[in-house]
Amino acid sequence: SAVISQKPSRDICQRGTSLTIQCQVDSQVTMMFWYRQQPGQSLTLIATANQGSEATYESGFVIDKFPISRPNLTFSTLTVSNMSPEDSSIYLCSVGAQGTNEKLFFGSGTQLSVL
Amino acid sequence: GEDVEQSLFLSVREGDSSVINCTYTDSSSTYLYWYKQEPGAGLQLLTYIFSNMDMKQDQRLTVLLNKKDKHLSLRIADTQTGDSAIYFCAESTGKLIFGQGTELSVKP
Numbered sequence: 618s619a620v621i622s623q624k625p626s627r628d629i630c631q632r633g634t635s636l637t638i639q640c641q642v643d644s645q646v647t648m649m650f651w652y653r654q655q656p657g658q659s660l661t662l663i664a665t666a667n668q669g670s671e672a673t674y675e676s677g678f679v680i681d682k683f684p685i686s687r688p689n690l691t692f693s694t695l696t697v698s699n700m701s702p703e704d705s706s707i708y709l710c711s712v713g714a715q716g717t718n719e720k721l722f723f724g725s726g727t728q729l730s731v732l
Numbered sequence: 733g734e735d736v737e738q739s740l741f742l743s744v745r746e747g748d749s750s751v752i753n754c755t756y757t758d759s760s761s762t763y764l765y766w767y768k769q770e771p772g773a774g775l776q777l778l779t780y781i782f783s784n785m786d787m788k789q790d791q792r793l794t795v796l797l798n799k800k801d802k803h804l805s806l807r808i809a810d811t812q813t814g815d816s817a818i819y820f821c822a823e824s825t826g827k828l829i830f831g832q833g834t835e836l837s838v839k840p
Contacts, residue, residue: 650827660828660830662828709775719824720763721765722777723774723775724774728772
């Protein structure tokens with residue numbers, strides 16, 4: 618299993634501002650995944666962050682709104698830009714076993730509230 | 733399309749068995765997963781089953797897979813109050829598709 622540290626654990630932000638969420642893994646992994654969990658909902662994949670290339674975004678998510686950095690094999694950031702109350706969610710970072718997209722392990726998440 | 737469905741709530745008494753059910757649509761799924769989410773926490777991978785298996789047992793947990801009906805279940809034996817959480821099933825189709833989650837409430 619992987620140990621995933623995510624910060625901040627929670628934040629309350631004003632409409633129109635941006636927040637950058639950091640994810641640190643205790644081992645080198647090729648793929649890191651960012652998920653969103655809206656209140657009372659299931660998890661939705663935002664994007665896959667590959668080291669050395671641009672992130673791959675899922676339908677309904679765009680780079681301008683959710684820019685992602687992946688500077689090395691143990692770290693990634695997700696920025697939630699120009700926030701609105703609809704962005705209030707839990708954002709989760711995850712990695713797969715042995716660098717795959719299987720058997721995902723999750724960080725504890727960032728609880729974001731936008732006023 | 734990809735879709736995973738679960739019932740939203742289950743309430744059991746402490747010591748009873750819990751059975752949480754899930755249906756999925758993509759028959760090409762390689763693995764199927766069960767995750768547990770406690771309040772304010774991330775998701776914990778509980779167990780998983782490879783698609784060519786029909787049963788997997790791990791201590792108090794039993795996973796049953798019916799590939800023909802695309803039905804997955806998680807049985808928790810001797811359910812404890814500490815098992816109260818939301819349980820998500822997920823299918824793997826190159827990415828993980830999650831169900832809505834089943835909130836398990838265990839009453840003493």
